[in-house]
Amino acid sequence: MPQLIERGLCLTCVHARRVATRRGSVFLMCQAAEDDQRLRQYPQLPVRECHAFREERPTETPAADPR
Numbered sequence: 243m244p245q246l247i248e249r250g251l252c253l254t255c256v257h258a259r260r261v262a263t264r265r266g267s268v269f270l271m272c273q274a275a276e277d278d279q280r281l282r283q284y285p286q287l288p289v290r291e292c293h294a295f296r297e298e299r300p301t302e303t304p305a306a307d308p309r
């Protein structure tokens with residue numbers, strides 16, 4: 243089971259979405275919770291262990307054209 247002690251897993255998970263309110267509050271919503279009843283839609287942070295964690299990979303930028 244993946245673990246990330248310092249910042250919590252949700253911050254780098256593909257299932258996490260930031261939800262901002264009109265008053266400026268920001269929540270983290272777990273989109274995987276829609277299909278997995280073991281997860282909470284709004285998890286208590288920091289999440290240190292999660293069976294559904296999938297690390298978000300930065301998108302690769304294409305190499306510069308050498309011309």
Ligand code: SF4
Pocket residue numbers: 251252255256257258259271272273274275281282285289292293294295296
């Ligand atoms: S799947 Fe787990 S780690 Fe990913 S956002 Fe949901 S609760 Fe956080």
